[in-house]
Amino acid sequence: MPAAKDAEPQLILVLDDDARIRRALDSLLRSVGHRTALYESALELLEAPLPPAAGCLLMDVRMPRMSGLELQARLAERGEHPPIVFMTGYGDVPMSVKAMKAGAVDFLIKPFRDQDLLDAVDLALGRDRDRRQASAALASARALYASLTPREAQVMALVTSGLMNKQVAGELGLSEITVKLHRSSLMRKLGTRSLADLVRLAQVVGI
């Protein structure tokens, strides 16, 4: 594991149909050292795959063709997506509640102070880092687990549930020595050097 020294700063996706606002947000965000990517419509953003470095999506709620809320729903359907900060000039309460229930980080009413926006963006970037960390840990655990043969996975499940080798052998109709063999093999594959580590890995994978 090369320890991803966050050499790649997070990117802030800015989506607004008004070019003047895009420019203003872009310059504000860049002035405090953020990197940005600008989008004019929800469709433009949906068509291309999201930049892997995307750490926050900042967007207007009301836009022609596809609203911010609908984009939020589409992104959620597709799986993981960066945390979202909404802005709007004409928001109502049900709209903001819906956005927040769906996981938005903040919902800002124009006009807002620059600092409020920057705070919301920082919060979103923080959540994105947490999300990335959790997701990377889960992915690597799953990848390791996927390298096991079916038998090894069975043995792992029973061993981490607390059964002794002979009990595992009984459950699976094997001899104890075979269980030991699968066990040492899966420990090697997973890089775990103790039963404690194995149990924790199993927890992550969700056995």
Place this chain on the structure above:
Amino acid sequence: MPAAKDAEPQLILVLDDDARIRRALDSLLRSVGHRTALYESALELLEAPLPPAAGCLLMDVRMPRMSGLELQARLAERGEHPPIVFMTGYGDVPMSVKAMKAGAVDFLIKPFRDQDLLDAVDLALGRDRDRRQASAALASARALYASLTPREAQVMALVTSGLMNKQVAGELGLSEITVKLHRSSLMRKLGTRSLADLVRLAQVVGI
């Protein structure tokens, strides 16, 4: 463990300064089988300890003396509290966003359909059940852990980190046999019958 057969249905705390609204909410909630407790002011609710069966707090945002948002903040300071559903006739977006950021389940605008309120309450009760389950599991794990002597706790930490008995002995300056003794003693106290169980318990406690 007597398996708490949820013989005790959850209680819905209804807080509104308007007596007519309290009565209307009370009758609506009771008509679908919920149990309720009525409060006239935030202070009244804060003064007495919360009913242990409280599974949801349904309240107006705007009330004299103490607002719903302030009550929400006070309850959060005091630790765990039931999930909150807000209602209001005059809410603005920043208010609703603040409430949702602080963890509210929903923020309803009057007039709302009865069903919307009942849905929000059901969602809140569901979250309360999850919360109770997690909190009960954590409490029982902590209680078990607290019954260990200091030495046993040290041994547990090292054993669950994956060290062998002899390594634990080295770390603590003990002989291996003594470690085994502490180990069997703590396993007995915690009711764990395998290292796997012990590791999971340690995870819950946060070792």
Place this chain on the structure above:
DNA sequence: CGGCCAGTTATACCTAGGTATGGGACGGTC
């Protein structure tokens, strides 16, 4: 067909874990 991998088992040997029994030291409590 030959090679490879998963899966299976066996023998043998060594290490680690678990328990029973007994004993000594220390600190606090009744």
Place this chain on the structure above:
DNA sequence: GACCGTCCCATACCTAGGTATAACTGGCCG
């Protein structure tokens, strides 16, 4: 002072875990 709980160590014995080596089977692939 007697008692108790915690902490420590030892001997002895048994069980469980781990590894090495070797061998057999069946399926898949080039």
